[in-house]
Structure formats: C-alpha cells, structure tokens
Amino acid sequence: MAHQLLRFAMYKDHPEPRMFNTPDELQDSYDVVIIGGGGHGLAAAYYLAKDHGITNVAVLEKGYIGGGNTGRNTTIVRSNYLTPEGVQFYDKSVRLFQDLSQDFDLNIFYSTRGHYTLAHTEGSLNTMRWRAEVNKHFDVDSEVVYPNEIRRDVPEMNLECGGEMPVMGALYHAPGAIARHDAVAWGYGKGASLRGAEIHQKTEVTGINIESGRVTGVETNRGTINTKKVLCAVAGFTPRLTEMAGFSTPIQIRPLQAAVSEPHKPWLDTIIVSGTLHTYINQSSRGELVMGSSLDPYELHSTRSSLDFTEGLIDNALDLFPFTSELKVVRQWAGMADITPDFAPIMGKTPVEGFYLDSGWGTWGFKATPVSGKTMSELVATDRVPELIEPFRLSRFTENRLMGERAAASVGH
Structure with a gap:
C-alpha cells in the first residue's frame, strides 16, 4: 500500500480512478429510478446491471452515498432469526456477504x-x-x-x-x-457505476408523478425525471416518500x-x-x-x-x-x-403500479443489504415477487398475516 501511494499519489500521469461516477446532469428519463443511495439502493442498482442487464438506472441520494443508516449502524451480520421466513432470508444474505470482497475486488473487512x-x-x-x-x-x-x-x-x-x-x-x-459498512456501500456503488448506472448525490426527490394509478416519474430539486419504475429505499424517510406517492404504511x-x-x-x-x-x-x-x-x-x-x-x-x-x-x-x-408492528421489513409492490418499496428495516437493515438488493432488483426487472420476500409484502398488515420477529430483533424494543 505504501509503495502504491508513493508511486501514484504524486504524479498526475497516474490518477487513481474514482469509486463511482458523478454525472453533471440528470437525463430526461431512465428505465429505473432508485431513491436512496445507501446500501440497499446501491445493491439494487448493482444487481439490476449484473444479473438483469438493466443499466439505464439513476440512483438519487439527497445527501451523500452511505450517509444515512448505512453509515450509522454497528455492522453486525447474522441470520439467527425466529421465523422460518426470516431465517431463510437472512441466511441468504450472510452467504452473499461472504463473497462480496471477491465480487467487488474490494476488501469489506468481513470478519x-x-x-x-x-x-x-x-x-x-x-x-x-x-x-x-x-x-x-x-x-x-x-x-x-x-x-x-x-x-x-x-x-x-x-x-x-x-x-x-x-x-x-x-x-x-x-x-x-x-463488516465495514462504508466499504459495502462503496463496493456496490463502484460496481453499479462501472456497469453504467448513474449515481446522483445532493439530489432530493420532491414529488412522485402518478397517472391512472401508475408511476410516471419523479420531481427533484434538479428537475423532472420520467420513468415507469421507481424503487424507494430510504429507511427513515419512507413515510415522506409514501405520502408523495399517495399511500401510507404502518411504519x-x-x-x-x-x-x-x-x-x-x-x-x-x-x-x-x-x-x-x-x-x-x-x-x-x-x-x-x-x-x-x-x-x-x-x-x-x-x-x-x-x-x-x-x-x-x-x-x-x-x-x-x-x-x-x-x-x-x-x-x-x-x-x-x-x-413496523411485527419487526419485519416491508418489501415488494405497492398500491401504485411501478412503485416498489424496500423499507421497515428498523435495527437490522445493514445485514440484509446483499439479499435486499438481489431480490428487489429481480422484482423491479421482472415485476414478479421473488418467493423469498413474498411474506414481507405490504398487504400483510390488512390480511392479518404479521411475521412476529420481535423476539429475534437483538435487543428488546
């Protein structure tokens, strides 16, 4: 490392490449807009490109990459949950975590x-x-x-x-x-950027455009973006975004x-x-x-x-x-x-067609970063709900099919 710093840091002929791109302007339209530049949003962009070949993607972050809950957690990764649905979901995430350093060609300090x-x-x-x-x-x-x-x-x-x-x-x-939380966010951001996704920091969503029950675009502090698919992955700001979209959650x-x-x-x-x-x-x-x-x-x-x-x-x-x-x-x-009332996430479709929700993570969002990106990208790409996240649908609260993960949420809440 010291040799690399000495060799490259002092010479303009050997600039170190940026971790991810920073476009000057927003395009008029994208195939997919992801609101939230934390681990979940960046992971979804990464797997959209890697697994599904969808690269015309904009990740919009009102602050800076990883500046929300991704950079504020205590970095624990585990799968010892209580419900069968929770155990299988987080076990998949642990297995994905174990290969991330190799996938990214970046040390995430997984220990x-x-x-x-x-x-x-x-x-x-x-x-x-x-x-x-x-x-x-x-x-x-x-x-x-x-x-x-x-x-x-x-x-x-x-x-x-x-x-x-x-x-x-x-x-x-x-x-x-x-694991190192910043490295996870940077790794997903770098991988998504190298595959063509655009990452826009300091870009705040101010409105969701909907026509006939379907999303048609988003309003931002930098202009309007047209799109038919929006993934909301904003953790503590979820109620503000769902209010813009015209529906509510029990979060x-x-x-x-x-x-x-x-x-x-x-x-x-x-x-x-x-x-x-x-x-x-x-x-x-x-x-x-x-x-x-x-x-x-x-x-x-x-x-x-x-x-x-x-x-x-x-x-x-x-x-x-x-x-x-x-x-x-x-x-x-x-x-x-x-x-959420049952201490399990909300993932999947919403009452607005083309508007997908990745939320309700409470105290366990970081450990779900890889599997959330993997499953939500599949949903956005195919519009079919993966079996692994079907139990976490928003409609479970009106169907009286709550999950009951309170006893496995690490600390008593």
Whole structure:
C-alpha cells in the first residue's frame, strides 16, 4: 500500500480512478429510478446491471452515498432469526456477504466472530431454544450454550451481571460477523457505476408523478425525471416518500443510537447481545468497543444523540464488563430506524403500479443489504415477487398475516 501511494499519489500521469461516477446532469428519463443511495439502493442498482442487464438506472441520494443508516449502524451480520421466513432470508444474505470482497475486488473487512445472544431468565432461555431449533431446521448454525461454555469463550464477562440479572445461557450463532459498512456501500456503488448506472448525490426527490394509478416519474430539486419504475429505499424517510406517492404504511420512525469507546488492546473477538439489558457490544479491528442499545421510546424524525442513552448503555455494559470502567466514550451518533408492528421489513409492490418499496428495516437493515438488493432488483426487472420476500409484502398488515420477529430483533424494543 505504501509503495502504491508513493508511486501514484504524486504524479498526475497516474490518477487513481474514482469509486463511482458523478454525472453533471440528470437525463430526461431512465428505465429505473432508485431513491436512496445507501446500501440497499446501491445493491439494487448493482444487481439490476449484473444479473438483469438493466443499466439505464439513476440512483438519487439527497445527501451523500452511505450517509444515512448505512453509515450509522454497528455492522453486525447474522441470520439467527425466529421465523422460518426470516431465517431463510437472512441466511441468504450472510452467504452473499461472504463473497462480496471477491465480487467487488474490494476488501469489506468481513470478519466472522460468532454471536452470543444472552438469556437472563428462564423464559428468554426457552426462546433461545426455540430459535435454535428453527435455525437448525434450515441448516443455520445456532445452538444453546450454558454459563460454563460462555465463560470459556468470553472469560472477561461477568456472568453475574452485578448480581441482579445473571446469565443463564445464550444462543450461540457461529456465522455471526461484522463488516465495514462504508466499504459495502462503496463496493456496490463502484460496481453499479462501472456497469453504467448513474449515481446522483445532493439530489432530493420532491414529488412522485402518478397517472391512472401508475408511476410516471419523479420531481427533484434538479428537475423532472420520467420513468415507469421507481424503487424507494430510504429507511427513515419512507413515510415522506409514501405520502408523495399517495399511500401510507404502518411504519414508525424512532432514533436508534450507538457509541464507540477509545481504542483498547483487542480482547473481545465475539459479538455479545443482551435483549434483557438492551445492550450489544463488539470490538472493532481498531480496538474500539462498538456499542448499541434499544430504540428511543418515542417517534422522532431526527438523528440527534442524547446523554440519557449514553448513561443507560454504559450502566448496562459495565454489568457485563466491569473492568472497562476506565474507558472513555469518544463518539456517539444516531440513525432513524423505520419500525413496523411485527419487526419485519416491508418489501415488494405497492398500491401504485411501478412503485416498489424496500423499507421497515428498523435495527437490522445493514445485514440484509446483499439479499435486499438481489431480490428487489429481480422484482423491479421482472415485476414478479421473488418467493423469498413474498411474506414481507405490504398487504400483510390488512390480511392479518404479521411475521412476529420481535423476539429475534437483538435487543428488546
């Protein structure tokens, strides 16, 4: 790397190619317009080109690439969900993640760590047993482990948790991993751009044009675009876009906060989650403790952070790892989580023909990035709903066919 920097950085004859294109102007029309330049939107553009040969695509991002929830999450990848539909969906995503560095020719720093979901009560331990059986049925590597096994693998953890909520066991998910979120977005953006898709940053959608129940275009702060297909993948801004399109969803938007500590000598090589303590922790390759908690308890379209979050998070983290009390929190932030009543996403067609929705990801959108791009691109290209995402259709809320993934959403919400 040092040699490459010395060789190329100082010479105009050897410019480093840009990660993705930045066209000066919008075209009048595109085959597909994707609203949202996060991981999901860029992945859809990538697979539209790679799998379906559709390259006349515009990705519109009101801010900058990966500046929304893609760059604000804690980068955990797993598939140890509760429902058969959720397990199969996320297992596909994990398998795609494992090949992304090779697909992109870009290191996304994918690191398999193992994932412990702690149980502090007999009831939660029974839920872990249930999840383990569902996982095993679909060949997903998960098993219930008990304090002696946890103590062996994570000797730094205080299994007594301050004496109030002792750890009784855990669901151990060996494929649990972390990845570099920015690299995932850049990799998809680069791959889509190389195949002909256009990526337009600082381009805000201000309206959706509809005629006779069908989308005909979008209005932006840079002009009108004609198109017959629009994919909305904007996470916390979903209600604003669906209002423009003339329909509603049961999504609520709540802040989800996270924080990192100062770097520390590596000691935690697994991912630790406690739904009871509303805490999850892993250690980055730079030595930082990456920590998160539950959603804020009120609806708010904002990415502000709060002292109350930090105090609650650190209090619970110290119950698990009291020796970290001298570490300093150096940064905290928030994303806008789009939560559905059944804690499962909304994917597929909408009441507006040609307007497709990829939303409702709440606390688990990053881990679904590859599979969402793969399935939504298939839907947009063929107008046929892939079997893998059919259960996540918007109409399930009026059909009373909710999914019920609350128990597997990492932390209690």
